[in-house]
Amino acid sequence: xxxxxxxxxxxxxxxxxxxxxxxxxxxxxxxxxxxxxxxxxxxxxxxxxxxxxxxxxxxxxxxxxxxxxxxxxxxxxxxxxxxxxxxxxxxxxxxxxxxxxxxxxxxxxxxxxxxxxxxxxxxxxxxxxxxxxxxxxxxxxxxxxxxxxxxxxxxxxxxxxxxxxxxxxxxxxxxxxxxxxxxxxxxxxxxxxxxxxxxxxxxxxxxxxxxxxxxxxxxxxxxxxxxxxxxxxxxxxxxxxxxxxxxxxxxxxxxxxxxxxxxxxxxxxxxxxxxxxxxxxxxxxxxxxxxxxxxxxxxxxxxxxxxxxxxxxxxxxxxxxxxxxxxxxxxxxxxxxxxxxxxxxxxxxxxxxxxxxxxxxxxxxxxxxxxxxxxxxxxxxxxxxxxxxxxxxxxxxxxxxxxxxxxxxxxxxxxxxxxxxxxxxxxxxxxxxxxxxx
Ligand code: LLP
Numbered sequence: 228x229x230x231x232x233x234x235x236x237x238x239x240x241x242x243x244x245x246x247x248x249x250x251x252x253x254x255x256x257x258x259x260x261x262x263x264x265x266x267x268x269x270x271x272x273x274x275x276x277x278x279x280x281x282x283x284x285x286x287x288x289x290x291x292x293x294x295x296x297x298x299x300x301x302x303x304x305x306x307x308x309x310x311x312x313x314x315x316x317x318x319x320x321x322x323x324x325x326x327x328x329x330x331x332x333x334x335x336x337x338x339x340x341x342x343x344x345x346x347x348x349x350x351x352x353x354x355x356x357x358x359x360x361x362x363x364x365x366x367x368x369x370x371x372x373x374x375x376x377x378x379x380x381x382x383x384x385x386x387x388x389x390x391x392x393x394x395x396x397x398x399x400x401x402x403x404x405x406x407x408x409x410x411x412x413x414x415x416x417x418x419x420x421x422x423x424x425x426x427x428x429x430x431x432x433x434x435x436x437x438x439x440x441x442x443x444x445x446x447x448x449x450x451x452x453x454x455x456x457x458x459x460x461x462x463x464x465x466x467x468x469x470x471x472x473x474x475x476x477x478x479x480x481x482x483x484x485x486x487x488x489x490x491x492x493x494x495x496x497x498x499x500x501x502x503x504x505x506x507x508x509x510x511x512x513x514x515x516x517x518x519x520x521x522x523x524x525x526x527x528x529x530x531x532x533x534x535x536x537x538x539x540x541x542x543x544x545x546x547x548x549x550x551x552x553x554x555x556x557x558x559x560x561x562x563x564x565x566x567x568x569x570x571x572x573x574x575x576x577x578x579x580x581x582x583x584x585x586x587x588x589x590x591x592x593x594x595x596x597x598x599x600x601x602x603x604x605x606x607x608x609x610x611x612x613x614x615x616x617x618x619x620x621x622x623x624x625x626x627x628x629x630x631x632x633x634x635x636x637x638x639x640x641x642x643x644x645x646x647x648x649x650x651x652x653x654x655x656x657x658x659x660x661x662x663x664x665x
Contacts, residue, residue, distance in 0.1 A: 228523045228611060229264030230636075237572035239609050241526060242635030246568045249633060250528050250607050254646060256548035256630040257528040258618050262301065263636050264524040265614075268487075269305045272516065275491035282495060283511040287331055289472045290316050292517030292615040293525070297634060297643035299323035302520075308351065310472075310515045314341040321348055331378075331469075331515075335401050342367055345375075352376045354430050354469070356403055358410075361417055361424075368423035375423065378430040378469055379414050381406055383446040385433050403431070406449055412456075415463055426463070428510055429454075432471025435518060438484060440493035443470055447494065451501035458507060469513035470494055476522045478612045479562050487519065518615035525614020527553065527630075528568060531606045532584070542579045544598075546608055549583010550590040551627040553610070553617045557589045565596045568609040573599035581608065585625050618644070626652050 232240045239246045241261050249259060269286070276284045287308035290299065294316050300323050302309060308329040311317045320330055330350040334341070335357065342364055345353055355361050355377045368375050382403035404411040418426040429450060433442045447470065457463045475484040495512060502509045529546035536542045555561035565581060567573070575597040583590035592610060621629050628647035633640045 228526075229261040229267065231261070231526075233571045237570050239566060239568040239571045242640075243638035244635050244640055246526075246528055246609060247607055249635070249640060250530065250568075252640070253631050253633055253642065255528050255530045255607070256546070256552050258552075258613065258630055258632040258644075259526045259528060260298075260521070260614060260632065260634050260643075261524045261526070261636070262634045265301065265520055266305060268520045268524070269302075269307065271487045272491070272514070272520075273306075275488040276495075276512075278488070279491075279495045282509065285329075285511065285513045287329075287469075287513060287515045288520055289515045289517030290320065291619060293521045293617075293619050294319050295618075295632060295644050296323045297632075297641070298521070299325050303329075308513070310517075314338070314344055317341070317344055317348070317350070327351070331513075333380075335403075339363060339367065346371060346373055352378055352427060352467075354378045354380050355414075355418070355424075356380045358404075358414065358417075361414060361421075365421045365424055368421075373423065374425060376425045376427045377418060378428050378467060379404055379411070379418060379426065380430045380432075381411050381450060383431050383433065383449040385442050385446045385449060406453060411453065415457055416461060419461055419463060428465045428467030428469065430469040430471065430513075432515065433473060435473045436475045437473040438475040438482075440485065440490055443490065443494050444497045446470065447497045448501060451498075451505060451507075454501075454507065455505040458505075464508070465510045467513055468498060468510040469515065472515040472517050472519070474516050474519040476519055476612065476615075478522075479564050481562075484519075522615035523612050525612065525617060527610045527613040527617065529608045529610065531602070531604050531608055533604065534579075542577075543582045544579050544602065545582045545584055546592065547584060548627070548630065549585045549592060550587075550622075551583070551585055551624045552621050552630050553592060553613055554620050554622065555616060556592050563593050563610050563612060565593055565598070565608050565610045567598050567602055568607040570599050570601070570606065571609075573601070575599055577602060581610075585627070623652060628652055 230242050234240050272286050285308045287310040288302040289310045303325045310331050312333045327348045328351045331352045332345045333354045380403035382405045384398050404414040431446050433446050532545050534544045550557045577600050578595050581593040581596045631646035632644035
């Protein structure tokens with residue numbers, strides 16, 4: 228991936244830095260991000276759009292994939308917009324100095340406090356998810372004498388081919404206004420009637436880790452089949468169509484993601500065709516990639532510890548992290564590949580199971596990992612492609628402190644999140660004043 232190379236010393240290098248050195252300096256587990264690769268991903272999105280010269284577009288980084296001050300700064304510096312889904316993500320974005328007018332606020336249950344934060348900060352758009360939110364936001368705007376631009380999240384009834392838990396565009400989902408049962412039409416009508424909400428356009432997101440353009444094409448067509456009616460019936464002109472994120476990446480050799488340009492071409496061509504067919508003007512196109520910007524750029528370094536060889540069954544080797552820093556294998560049966568980072572030049576022909584150190588059987592990071600024959604305690608393991616939904620979904624399960632995060636580029640490493648300490652773990656604990664042993 229990206230700037231990963233194997234040095235003459237047999238070590239894995241990322242961004243021109245020896246991962247063995249990184250592990251010594253910052254400890255393990257360690258999340259390492261190749262910033263050059265993230266920038267390259269951003270550029271490929273931009274290039275894909277710039278081919279469509281007549282089009283206006285925005286690329287909003289979905290910060291749920293990986294949000295820290297440094298990451299938000301990088302996204303801001305590269306001209307991205309930002310999708311946030313909670314007060315915490317919004318707070319992080321504002322603290323990172325991200326331009327408020329480029330922030331879009333998502334979520335199916337934004338609290339009044341969160342909406343107030345968004346209104347105070349005068350963010351670019353709220354993506355309204357349901358009728359209660361439409362009502363609450365309208366009232367809050369009226370009370371404050373403030374206007375807010377909104378998109379309505381539409382559930383287009385399209386199933387993307389991905390894991391059930393991260394599939395979002397089908398009918399039975401907690402998200403959005405369903406297209407086919409009149410909910411979406413009623414939401415458009417209410418939004419148009421509001422004095423304080425300016426209905427800029429529509430949003431849909433059909434799922435994550437998607438490998439085909441078909442779902443996007445079907446979702447866009449479904450929306451336009453109604454747009455045609457809404458424009459005539461309600462005089463609704465869609466200035467923005469946000470088609471969400473979900474562009475698939477290569478976790479392992481068996482993943483074959485499409486080049487980003489193929490997705491963007493399919494999305495833009497479909498929108499332009501539909502507009503021509505229904506004599507509508509072409510809206511600005513927004514997308515919200517998360518995983519596809521940060522996923523492949525992240526590597527987690529672990530130190531190997533104990534092992535257990537069950538003859539004829541399998542050999543377990545345990546790392547000093549696991550489901551607390553990467554819940555994805557346990558939660559979604561997600562697959563990863565790994566390499567022995569201090570002996571990356573040796574043939575990897577031994578199949579082992581990489582286990583975590585958490586107290587449950589399901590804490591297995593990789594079921595069949597290929598490692599060198601001499602793989603042993605103390606070796607450094609690099610699990611590849613962990614940049615998305617790893618750190619952001621990390622927990623303190625078993626009271627494991629969250630690992631540190633470093634950005635590497637051109638031979639320089641910058642710490643962007645410090646490793647938590649045991650003190651951090653009990654920082655918010657309040658001990659009992661008196662303790663009686665009954
Ligand atoms: N926009 C919306 C409205 C979303 O719900 C999501 C992801 C995205 C954009 C970004 O999707 P991406 O480009 O990253 O695929 N924790 C799961 C993924 C959950 C995705 C939730 N929504 C995982 O680890 O696979």
